[in-house]
Amino acid sequence: MAEVRAEMVANVWKVVAAEGAEVSDGDTLVILESMKMEIPVLAEGSGTLTRLHVAEGDVVQEGDLIAVIE
Amino acid sequence: MLNSVLVANRGEIARRVITTARRLGIRAVAVYSEADEGLPFVAEADEAVLIGPPPPAQSYLDSGAVLAAARRTGAAAIHPGYGFLSENPQFARQVLAEGLTWVGPPPRAIERMGDKINARNLMAQAGVPVAEGTAEPVTSADAALAEAARIGYPVMVKAAAGGGGIGMSVVRDAGGLRAAFETARTRAERFFGDPAILLERYIERARHVEVQILGLADGRVIALGERDCSVQRRHQKVAEETPSPGVDATLRGRMLAAAVQAGAAVGYRNAGTVECLVDGAAGDFVFLEMNTRLQVEHPVTELVTGIDLVEQQFRIAAGEDVSFDEAAVQPHGHALELRVYAEDPVRFLPSPGTITQWEEPAGAGVRVDAGYAAGNPVTPFYDPLLAKLCVHGPDRDEALARAREAVAAFRITGPRTNLPFHADLLASREFSSGDYDTSIIARLRP
Numbered sequence: 001m002a003e004v005r006a007e008m009v010a011n012v013w014k015v016v017a018a019e020g021a022e023v024s025d026g027d028t029l030v031i032l033e034s035m036k037m038e039i040p041v042l043a044e045g046s047g048t049l050t051r052l053h054v055a056e057g058d059v060v061q062e063g064d065l066i067a068v069i070e
Numbered sequence: 071m072l073n074s075v076l077v078a079n080r081g082e083i084a085r086r087v088i089t090t091a092r093r094l095g096i097r098a099v100a101v102y103s104e105a106d107e108g109l110p111f112v113a114e115a116d117e118a119v120l121i122g123p124p125p126p127a128q129s130y131l132d133s134g135a136v137l138a139a140a141r142r143t144g145a146a147a148i149h150p151g152y153g154f155l156s157e158n159p160q161f162a163r164q165v166l167a168e169g170l171t172w173v174g175p176p177p178r179a180i181e182r183m184g185d186k187i188n189a190r191n192l193m194a195q196a197g198v199p200v201a202e203g204t205a206e207p208v209t210s211a212d213a214a215l216a217e218a219a220r221i222g223y224p225v226m227v228k229a230a231a232g233g234g235g236i237g238m239s240v241v242r243d244a245g246g247l248r249a250a251f252e253t254a255r256t257r258a259e260r261f262f263g264d265p266a267i268l269l270e271r272y273i274e275r276a277r278h279v280e281v282q283i284l285g286l287a288d289g290r291v292i293a294l295g296e297r298d299c300s301v302q303r304r305h306q307k308v309a310e311e312t313p314s315p316g317v318d319a320t321l322r323g324r325m326l327a328a329a330v331q332a333g334a335a336v337g338y339r340n341a342g343t344v345e346c347l348v349d350g351a352a353g354d355f356v357f358l359e360m361n362t363r364l365q366v367e368h369p370v371t372e373l374v375t376g377i378d379l380v381e382q383q384f385r386i387a388a389g390e391d392v393s394f395d396e397a398a399v400q401p402h403g404h405a406l407e408l409r410v411y412a413e414d415p416v417r418f419l420p421s422p423g424t425i426t427q428w429e430e431p432a433g434a435g436v437r438v439d440a441g442y443a444a445g446n447p448v449t450p451f452y453d454p455l456l457a458k459l460c461v462h463g464p465d466r467d468e469a470l471a472r473a474r475e476a477v478a479a480f481r482i483t484g485p486r487t488n489l490p491f492h493a494d495l496l497a498s499r500e501f502s503s504g505d506y507d508t509s510i511i512a513r514l515r516p
Contacts (some may be wrong), residue, residue: 009422009450034450035412035420036234037304059450 002045004067006060010034017043017067019052029067030054041066072096072147072171072388076140077115079151080130081441082457083366084111087149090380092116099143101136103129105449109442117143124451130154133161137168147171147387149380153453156363157184157233173387175285175362179336183360187230187268193357196335198328201347201356203270214251215244217269224274227251229258230266234453235305237261240272275507277316277348278302279355281329282371284382285338287389292396293326294375297367299345301495303418303511308488309495310367311406312374315466315504316350325355332360340386341368341379350507366409366458369439373405373462404469405462408477408492411454412485415494416515422450423485431479435462435472438480448485456487466504470496491515 010032017029023043029052032039043049051068054060074097077084084100088111091098100115105124112118119139122129129135131154140148148165150156150173159177166172174180183189187207194200202221207230208214218225218241227250228238237257239250251267259265282294298314299307317325329344343365345358368379377399382392412421428444440457442448448456461476463469474496480489491514498514500506 008420010420011450034422035452035454036236037420037454039419 002047002069003065004029004041004044004069006032006041006062006064006066007039008032008034008062010039010060012054012056012058012060013038015052015054015056017049017052019049021049023047023049023069032060043067043069045069071390072384074099074143074145075147075149075173075384076101076136076143076145077111077149077151078130078136078155079149079153080106080111080452081109082439082455083151083364083441085114085441086439087151087380088115090378091149091384094381094384096384099139099145101130101139103451105447105451108446111441119143124449126154126451133158133164137164140168140170145170147173147384149173149383150363152361152363152366157361159184171387173340173383175338175340175342179338180362182336183362185230185266186228186232186359187266189359190268190270190357192335193332196331198332198335198357199355201271201273204268207266208251208269209267211248211251214247214267214269218244218247221269221271224272226270226272227254228268228270229254229262229264230268231262231264232258233262235302238305273347273349273356275350275509277314277350277507278307278345278358279314279317279325279348280343280345280365281325282365282368282379283329283333283338283342283344284379284386284392285333285340285342286392286396287339287386288391290396291330291333291338293329294371294377294399295401296322296325297365297370299367300506300508301501301510302508307367307409308411308511309406309408309492310370311404311466311469312370313401313404314348316348318353321348321353321355328355328357332357338362341365341383366455367407369437369458369460370405370407373437373460374401374403375399376402403462403464404466405460406469406473408459408473409455409488410457410459410480410482410492411488412448412456413454413488414486415488415490418488418491418515420450420454421486422448424448425482425484427481427483429479429481430457431459431476433472433476435469436460436476437462456482456485459492470502
């Protein structure tokens with residue numbers, strides 16, 4: 001199981017992947033936006049995206065859980 | 071002179087404008103979002119009005135809220151700073167329609183220069199050199215391929231309505247063009263609400279050099295020297311200096327004359343900046359775009375000329391003469407600006423957070439334009455600029471030495487900052503030699 005966490009305080013601009021989808025290492029799951037910069041959040045490992053904790057428009061804090069890949 | 075002004079901006083530039091307004095006896099009104107309540111610019115204004123929640127669209131970009139604040143406080147003028155509403159011709163027209171003074175260029179000049187394709191065509195007609203590129207918006211990937219084949223690779227793909235490097239990319243062959251075109255188009259639509267894309271010949275090893283112009287109340291346009299802005303990451307400026315180490319007297323003369331021509335061609339008034347790319351190898355330059363507002367890096371020009379550019383903006387807006395003798399402007403020494411960003415100093419990723427310690431450097435030739443102080447939160451809603459560390463010295467070596475000391479003495483804790491990057495930049499042989507170009511950061515941070 002791999003947990004994907006936010007590296008910084010940011011707004012969730014776009015949710016790219018869907019819960020339940022098969023993802024590969026390096027796939028873009030979510031795109032965050034902070035300080036006018038887009039920051040793609042990538043899958044760290046391959047597997048099923050069992051949980052997606054954020055929705056577009058959410059604000060995440062550093063360390064917040066974004067997704068779980070199993 | 072104006073008796074009051076509302077500053078429709080935030081952070082360091084709002085504070086900068088408020089400082090000059092107050093020095094001139096102009097009542098300064100700030101507007102702020104809920105995220106910025108504790109920032110110095112709010113405290114230093116004579117009056118401050120909360121205009122909305124943190125997202126820019128609901129506060130600093132909400133023209134209705136800004137105009138309502140102007141009415142409520144009886145402000146006689148609006149200074150837009152840079153970014154936000156500063157290059158929005160509809161907003162400038164609304165300001166004028168309310169009977170207020172717009173501290174900026176005529177809306178028509180903003181409009182004509184705002185679209186980069188239109189600006190390029192206009193400049194070519196006015197006899198200002200432009201790079202080979204598209205004369206009309208490129209609307210499909212296939213059209214982009216055809217245009218790029220005509221122009222010749224490498225090409226720069228960018229949004230016609232763009233700014234801040236958003237959606238821009240360099241493409242070296244046909245293979246990468248389709249993806250670059252689609253990315254630029256998506257971002258152009260999202261950030262600027264206009265999908266128009268242009269392609270331009272990309273000049274390798276170019277320097278990014280811009281000329282400060284002032285369109286005077288009597289209609290004349292003057293140039294106040296150049297600024298070298300080649301130190302960039304993600305096509306955004308990080309450090310600037312004047313004079314440019316890559317521009318000799320002959321080239322400078324030609325660039326300043328072209329910038330005056332560019333301003334005159336659109337009936338320019340107030341402060342503006344003509345950006346160019348300098349091809350060092352060829353000793354030549356081309357027009358890139360015009361910024362129809364006060365530029366972030368204006369302090370370096372102020373340091374070498376002794377001219378307060380914001381004061382000139384107020385004077386010109388009020389229909390008055392500038393405060394100096396235009397024929398006798400003689401720049402002295404060398405000035406640098408280092409943009410202190412809330413970002414990690416290696417990958418340059420945003421680093422919001424609350425500032426727990428803030429100690430500014432001081433000393434001969436040091437000027438700090440800061441937007442924050444200890445205790446302030448740095449939020450993800452706005453750009454990462456915390457402060458501009460500016461230094462002036464009798465020559466470039468002395469300015470660099472003062473900059474190194476000032477960087478070492480600047481203490482900020484809380485958010486990570488790029489101060490360690492500035493220390494590396496100032497220590498690098500490439501920057502110290504003056505012989506650098508827009509790829510310098512790619513070489514320093516491979």
